[in-house]
Amino acid sequence: MIASLRGTVVHVADDALVIDVGGVGYSVSATPALTRVVSQGSEVFVHTMMIVREDSMSLFGFESRDELAAFSLLLGVSGVGPKSALGVLSHLTVPQIAQAIDADDDAAFRRVSGIGPKTAKLIVVQLAGKLVATASAAGQNLQPKTDISAQVIAALVGLGWSERVADEAVARVVSSGSAPTSATVSSLLRTTLAELGPARKEMGDG
Structure with missing residues (x-):
């Protein structure tokens, strides 16, 4: 599977790029937000998902x-195909998707072409609890709840912290970049325990 591409843009359309990687041109469907900021001849790096059909x-x-994580989660919703998932990301930023789901606001998805009322409701219902909107220095950022997280x-709950405190601490570590990109359960746990260290001390002193 092709997980990412780095190469030279040889063609730009409203919803797609052609990227030359070592003499091979890859046609990549993309959101307008991405196609607007690249130009022919520029170098680009994109995270990719390959969809294989018959x-x-x-x-x-x-x-x-x-964006890739949100796209993957949208594909898991009944009735949402690749084009519809890309359509959602073309109309809504990742934080806006998270906020709409948290607010049980299916109207935000009904405004996307190809997403009907039933599918919009399913997006909200099926993705509830799977995305966490967390504050970061750059503004609102979305962190998917991975299996590792x-x-x-x-x-952490087993060690005595409440689920809410544990959830927020893991989200802070992931969004801040303190955890390594290839974090394992043990490495993320160590980093999060360090983050929670002062809180534990305050609890013990109380």
Whole structure:
């Protein structure tokens, strides 16, 4: 599977790029937000997902891992295909998706072409609790609750922290970049325990 591409842009359309990587041109479907900021001849790096069907193979490219993660989660919703998922990300930023889901606001998704009322409601229902909107220095940022994060939260709960405190601490560590990109359960747990250290001390002193 092709997980990312780095190369030279040889063609730009409203919803796609052609990226030359070592003499091979890859057609990559993308959001207008990405296609507007690149130009022919420029170098670009995109996170990609390859969708394989019986009669086609398609690449979808994203500027950030957050967008790729949101795209993947949207594909898991009944009735949402690659084009519809890309349509959502073309109309809503990742933080806006998280906020709409948290607010149970399916109207935000109904405004996307190809998303009907039933599918919009399913997006809100099926993605509830799977995305966490966390504050970061750059503004609102979305962090997907990965299996690793979930395991770390469970471990922290087992050590005596509340689920809310554990959840918030893991989200802070992930969004701040303190955890390594290839974090394991043990490495993320150690980093989060360091983050929670002062809180534990205050509890003990009380």
